[in-house]
Amino acid sequence: MSSTITQTNNHILLNEIQTQGIRLEGISDLTTREGGAGPTDHKAVTIFDSTIMIPVFSQSAKKSPFTVSSPSRMGYASLKKNEKIITTIRFIGEPKFYKENSSDGIPFWKIARLHSKDVLATTVLQNCIRYKNQETSCQFCAIGESLKHNTTIAYKKPHHLAEVAQRAVELDGISQFIMTTGTPGSSDRGAKILLESVTAVRDVVDIPIQIQCEPPDTFEWFTLLKDAGASSIGMHLEAVSDSIRKKVMPGKAEVSLLYYFEAFKAAVSIFGKGNVSTYILAGLGDTQEEILKMSQKLIHMGVYPFVVPFVPIRNTPLENHSSPDKEFMHGILAPLSQALIAAEMTSDTISSGCAKCGACSTLSTFEKNHSS
């Protein structure tokens, strides 16, 4: 590591790397997938002692001052900034469970993916009522891309999820399972299939599970999901102001902020403080002040605002939209991490979910820096 980089400013550098991405020079065999939910154009990379998702295929990554070439067979590589080596990093390799199949012959890697270094993640329903029509689809979403490229299946049945979870725990020691879903046309907005999925997985393996969906029609689903074994829930605002919500996610914005807050309140009463979270994509047009104000409101009611830098995904309407710069993210993450510490609701206090994994944002590294 360069002598100019000290332990105390690692979070600043990590934020810089995550917002700008890493340019891969002459590397063609770092496998990734096309499309899907979650961080699809990223690679999981361990830098210092944190594993974070780094954009490698975005437009900003192509222009990034951070470069990597020739990783070793174990994934180690020198990270350079403007041609100067700054540290050694490690790309997380493929897990062992990817080599196995379900009892009906579907490759496990099409059913669930490894995120970060030890998180199993799946999109139970790979379709969404909002996706096919640009008038209603979320402009940043690529849920249909992986289906188009045959790198996933449309519906992961409960037994698929149970089988992959069991083997991923046995072979790769995964620590938690995150189940998201596209939104079906039913009023439960995905809660029912998530309930079936959680039940099947918890029948065979005892791991923390986070479920992610839009707020359902009745909040009794929260009790059913908790009783079935889900330990946390994510209901994702993505954007915080009405104008950006309507512009970027016109279909999803039909579910009002008011209803989200009713759902958050009900969910916190069941899952507990911090075990209800929401993804906020910084860089879609909301100002720093709007994001911080919303985050304060969420923290006050026990909801963890997981603020991540927006990274455009290829083949989506926002593929040419820029990512927020490091100053914009720093201006949010520094005060936000302090507010989370003050509320005793940091990433390490929660049971499961993206906020626990923390790889898509450097928020938890800011938390650690402030608390040390």
Ligand code: SF4
């Ligand atoms: S934060 Fe969530 S989406 Fe990002 S790598 Fe972790 S589990 Fe996946």
